[in-house]
Amino acid sequence: MDHEGGTFCFACNKPGRPSGDRPSGGRNISKEVQFVSGEAQALVKRGISEDTAKKWRYEVGTDHGKPVQIANYYDKNGALTGQKIRYPDKTFRVVGKLSGLYGQHLWGGGKRIVITEGEIDALSVSQAQNNSWPVVSVPNGAAGAKASIEKALDYLDKFEEIVLAFDNDEPGRKASAECAPLLPPGRVKIAAWPLKDASDLLQAGRVKDLTTAIWNAAPWRPDGIVNAADLWDSIADRTEAFSVPYPWEDLNSVTYGLRVGELVTVTAGSGVGKSAIVREVAHHLLKRGERVGMLMLEESIRRTALGMLGLELNTRLHVSMAGVNDSDLRAAFDRTFSSGNLFLYDHFGSTEIDNLLSRVRYLAHACKCRWIILDHISIVVSGMGDGDERRLIDNAMTALRTLVQELGIGLILVTHLKRPEGKGHEEGALTSLSQLRGSASIAQLSDIVIGAERNQQGDRPNLTTLRVLKNRFSGDTGIGGYLEYHKDTGRLIEADAPDTGDAPPDDSEF
Template sequence: MWRSWLLKGTTCLLQVAAPRLLHQRHVSSLSVRLVTHRLLHRTPCALHLRVNAQSWSRAFKKDAKSTVEFPTSPITVTDIKQYLRSKEIPFHDGYSCLHIPSIFVDPSTRRDSFSLFVDKTTGQFLCKDTQVEGSWEDLQDCLEVMQSGEQDSLSPHVLLGYPESLEEQEERERELREVQRIWSSSAPFADLPEDEVQLIKAMFQITKISNVTLKKFGVRLFKPTRSLVFPWFGGPDSSLKGVKLLSAQSTDAGRVIYNEATVPKSNSYHNLFGLHLVGRMDSEVVLTGHELDALAVSQAAGLPSVALPRGVSCLPPILLPYLEQFKRVTLWLGGDVLSWEASKIFSRKLAAHKSIVSFKQLREDVYGELINTDQVAGVKWTRFLELNRILKGHRKGELTVFTGPTGSGKTTFISEYALDLCMQGVNTLWGSFEINNVRLAKIMLTQFAMQRLEENLEQYDFWADKFEELPLYFMTFHGQQNIKAVLDTMQHAVYMYDINHIVIDNLQFMMGQENLSVDKFAVQDHIIGAFRKFATNSSCHVTLIIHPRKEEDGRELQMASIFGSAKASQEADNVVILQEKKLVTAPGRRSLQVTKNRFDGDVGIFPLDFIKSSLTFSSPVKGKLKLKKVPPKAGNEEEEEEVEAVAAAGKKAEVKKERATKTTKTTKTPQNTKTPAAGGESTKKSQ
């Protein structure tokens, strides 16, 4: 029964998959709507984690965390090929990488002659034999050094130009010890009594997964927290590099909540779970969003299967070399719209042609949209319910133009608006040209913690640790910028981090570099048009803040206050205005007006009250709070429950405080309130 479902799903998908283009890999999305849910009777938890370019395993250079630099010399595959030819380096043209002989392995001991992979989009390289990785510039330097010294190979340590700081080294060693500690205190399923095995399987809704499959993938049980432990074996010696812990908890409402935690931390957890089981000659693989799905596929279909480290949220390019050997990659990510969209984005990265589609491909997408109308409407805000009522949600590929009077709080509002989405897993990139990233991050952190951290400095690390987990990146630009440089950076970030939302604050900072002999509004129209095109082509939402071109005292802003021509207003999918009515009785009172909504045409306006202490515009959440749980740490289940309870109490106190500040300024929020992500963020639920 089980197997027949799987095969049915496979066949169905293969019928709708794109006709194979010459030299192209077959990338298909399995119709999980038909399969996975029934297969395991469970829906894996959503992953809301961040990946950045840091690699735990790399022995050298680390990127500045969460900042996206302008790629100094955007590279093309033609440039890379030309360079390699000029150096007489042979290469194979792969799907997403060029393969060259590794220069870090002595030619006489090379196991695989083409084990160094150069990413066709970024030029970044990875040697699979030695794990050495670096930028295109690094590779060129290495090749120059090698050829000028007439050497056959280089030491893998040649790139140790950026030694780890003592702190980094200590952190890495601490993590390694933690990995070993968890692993050695975890039990293989074969060593557990059968009744306990059954209980655990029921908890994770994997009763059909056999002990043999669990053993094959090395899955163990960490008894103190009853978490499943998924190992990360990597490197040339397939050694243990990290672990992922998955725990399941039942709620009073009878739902199951899955939490996961990784060591090392999520931003350097680059594991394709199950990769160590893939043979060198395998030419087909199923790529799943969750470890348990990889087990199910392997058991039911007997196909090599690997799981992404962070589910559908991203496919880090650093993993692409490991997928190069496969002629067919089947994406099995989930049946919801988010997963469908991720499948499309990932398949582009894996080689599907960007500009050719047939209705055969579209047909499944159209069907998906028809049966998932709510998800098609986009990610809902948890702090701005009125915005959901009007705009229905935040959708990929759209352009939102946002304006408001000078100094009215545009940046402050959009910061909270974007933070809300980011807290729900929308990978977000900020281009803040007016205020620097430290100030912006401070505003966001205050909004995240919903309190003045200046007065609660002892809580700083707690909130900063949680904040660091958000999939949030910042461009490092400041002041006037050239639009092309900004667009190149955006493109790079979408490729590297699967960015879904880009905020540009604000358009005026791109105007200065353009040709001023041309009409100013023509320039503005041109820039809006460029962002529009980017949003559509990259399936990424762009929120563009624009200063109004004219403000008249006492008069509300309208669409015509922003745009130079009707053409520009046509480009935007949504137009949102922060209206400011200066009332003596309520000086902070603003209204948010939606004057254009291409999705379903609904427009409207609603009031916003500003809470100065937390820099938030969202209305305090009424009733019982739903709070996100802290990812489990070994042995702290009790503490976790306590944290939740304290969090709820802390939040109530905060709301009370806001009311109380009107009469007195002496009330303080409780000290040492270990509040996890608050602000009405809903608990991750299994569906």
């Protein structure tokens, strides 16, 4: 029942009115209001004293022969405007109009005010504080709290501190979250009851716990705002960030390895060897006992499996299986796959982003994969039908970044580069963040970006330079090592820096 004598739906937060225009009980409030008379007395079961009941004019009486409790509402001039009538079966009806917050007429302003979810809770808090500190209640419970607070903002602005002390249940917590942002910034605190509400604490004789909850109410801050003074436990934790090394030491010296919760992007020009790099990383992770999911969208799962077995056998198995007998092949298969730690995605051309996201989530939750490789993002957005590549990549990257945080996984993402002016990347052009194809969000949302550079027409066409373009973890960037592709084994092996051909300076006179 709302403060106008109608009903209030606590499920949809909307007022209504029973059939006809008459409120429950048959009294027509459009004419002279017939209030229910009562007498202030102790509520023994609730632990409320007679003095408290008298201060709040919370009364006990009868209505149509039934015993009732009466919460009287007054305007700022002290005139009775409405009553909330509580019956033994815990149902309510309203007589007249419930003006403002319950108890609002008792307090004109001050240092602190506590707002509860119900009238009895307000009496309980008031009594625990010797009826000396301002306390009010919303009239329509948690579901109507937001609307009630909105109407009382001018009144609440008179207090230096506002403590929301709603019930310790889901509706109460939701009401606190809805009401706190409405109130003056910096003045709102949230009380955490050790039981369901203030009344339960008073009935249990835990008055000290009740007052402690009020005095220790935590300052409310919007989600994501943290006071640095609360971070000592986190700072004092000397546990090093968990990292798994790459298969190449020079790259580890710059990146400090792979970490869950991070998105690593590997980029290069066409044909430079992006897929070969991430396959080596996947094989290395498997050898360390890690669980890996591979979504290789440019190749079949057979090609991916042969590539992984080829790394194990040090032969380009996907090119030819002629030199490997079944016994050796089976042994390599068992060493690589029998642990059940590798999961592949048989995409059959289905690369829609929502489908891929659900597969990533499944790999993380159901398959317990800590590391997932997606090769590559450009294919994902190319299959989405919309011509706005930048927007599609933005959406895809945001979704992937969110998944990395939500699932606590490490994601290794492959992407293409835009062709630079002058010589191309296949001719050894340097990589840069600005060349990431499609959208700046790839660089912005990645924790690590690794560029691969190779001059296919140079003196050492199989030498790849790894360049760390972004490193959110340590800030270190620059060359992260060199990899030599060995055609006989199909492996990328760490190599020394190339000889530039420049002779050292000669400072002698001769």
